[in-house]
Amino acid sequence: MQDIEAVRAALRAQRIETPSWAYGNSGTRFKVFAQEGVPRDPYEKIADAARVHALTGVAPLVSLHIPWDRVDDYAHLAAHAHDHGVRIGAINANVFQDDAYRLGSVTNPDARVRRKAVHHLLACVDVLDATGSRDLKLWFADGTNYPGQGDIATRQAYLAEALAEVYARLSADQRILLEYKLFEPAFYMTDVPDWGTAYAHGLELGPRAVVCVDTGHHAPGTNIEFIVAFLLSRGRLGAFDFNSRFYADDDLMVGAADPFQLFRIMHEVVRGGGLDPAAGVNFMLDQCHNIEPKIPAQIRSVANVQEATAKALLVDAEELAAAQQAGDVLAANAVLMDAYATDVRPLLRELREEQGLAPDPVAAYHASGYAERIRAERVGGTQAGWGA
Ligand code: LRH
Ligand code: MN
Numbered sequence: 001m002q003d004i005e006a007v008r009a010a011l012r013a014q015r016i017e018t019p020s021w022a023y024g025n026s027g028t029r030f031k032v033f034a035q036e037g038v039p040r041d042p043y044e045k046i047a048d049a050a051r052v053h054a055l056t057g058v059a060p061l062v063s064l065h066i067p068w069d070r071v072d073d074y075a076h077l078a079a080h081a082h083d084h085g086v087r088i089g090a091i092n093a094n095v096f097q098d099d100a101y102r103l104g105s106v107t108n109p110d111a112r113v114r115r116k117a118v119h120h121l122l123a124c125v126d127v128l129d130a131t132g133s134r135d136l137k138l139w140f141a142d143g144t145n146y147p148g149q150g151d152i153a154t155r156q157a158y159l160a161e162a163l164a165e166v167y168a169r170l171s172a173d174q175r176i177l178l179e180y181k182l183f184e185p186a187f188y189m190t191d192v193p194d195w196g197t198a199y200a201h202g203l204e205l206g207p208r209a210v211v212c213v214d215t216g217h218h219a220p221g222t223n224i225e226f227i228v229a230f231l232l233s234r235g236r237l238g239a240f241d242f243n244s245r246f247y248a249d250d251d252l253m254v255g256a257a258d259p260f261q262l263f264r265i266m267h268e269v270v271r272g273g274g275l276d277p278a279a280g281v282n283f284m285l286d287q288c289h290n291i292e293p294k295i296p297a298q299i300r301s302v303a304n305v306q307e308a309t310a311k312a313l314l315v316d317a318e319e320l321a322a323a324q325q326a327g328d329v330l331a332a333n334a335v336l337m338d339a340y341a342t343d344v345r346p347l348l349r350e351l352r353e354e355q356g357l358a359p360d361p362v363a364a365y366h367a368s369g370y371a372e373r374i375r376a377e378r379v380g381g382t383q384a385g386w387g388a
Helices: 004-012 042-056 074-083 111-131 152-169 195-205 224-233 259-271 294-313 317-326 329-340 345-354 361-368 370-377
Strands: 016-019 061-065 087-092 135-139 175-179 209-214 237-242 282-285
Touching: 004 294, 004 345, 016 042, 016 294, 042 061, 042 074, 042 294, 042 361, 042 370, 074 087, 074 111, 087 111, 087 282, 111 135, 111 152, 135 152, 135 209, 135 237, 152 175, 152 195, 175 195, 175 237, 195 209, 195 224, 209 224, 224 237, 224 259, 259 294, 259 329, 282 294, 294 329, 294 345, 294 361, 317 329, 361 370
Parallel strands: 016 061, 016 282, 061 087, 087 135, 135 175, 175 209, 209 237, 237 282
Antiparallel strands: none
């Protein structure tokens, strides 16, 4: 049986990073539904993220996306975050929304466009310096839609060149999180389509170029926990972009579509020592709340990660190893299924109460009047969104 005190300590020490863009309006190519009370600037986004942390106790970090969160003074924004009890986390570069990037950013056949893209990536490192953040997250929409449109090897060489220039600019405590995605917006070939490509580029760059696993970026049926176990074993699992999906990159609440998959992923994280801060894994959410209220959806998502983590921490590692060693297939599977079948909600409610938090953070949010307050206060101005 697992040492319950160790389980509770690990849950108390869990840290989840919420994305600034989840608090703004988002949607699909069909429609972006605006919601009342949505933030109008990064300051209000951070205030909402701070509410999630105040109610869950485990979400003290907020990712920014540039230029969606562009401000004149990033140090001032970092101080604002500090005043609200949170910190600015990963900085996301954006080289996927400028007209110049129609045929790619760092892989564009036009050297002037590649320069423009690298210039933005380097400017995002300046933001890291100003906010004191460690992680520069790089996701490239770069790819092609038709066979023959682009030369794959040449584009990979351009990508490697750009990454090397950015890597050389990093200071000793800064990292590149290279995120891969199978498809969309490119529909024939994506230049960083899978974990192997991200991993290989990272190996070529150096130890501080690690992989970001977005749980919505794989082909259906992909065993994501295998990727997690492999990257962890090689010290190259840098971060998660947690969300869930039924079909493609749906960016739904993590654990909503497939809680068993999230549990299997967290089991490999626990097994591989990934919960230890020294392992350097950044647990981030990357979601879009197109129709549901955003702050309670973020709170629910944080709780879903906590529940999957608690179940994973309850896996009897010794019993599992013994059954695996004995080749007892059913016994080994049963160890995992027993942990998964455990209702960990009472444990999490207890932990929250011990930390002076409400046992049910979603209910506490609704009772707090915060939603009504921001609806009343945030009138006028332009609501934040993806600016697409
Ligand atoms: C791309 C992605 C990436 C972000 C964006 C908001 O699909 O997952 O992590 O830049 O979503
Ligand atoms: Mn992502």
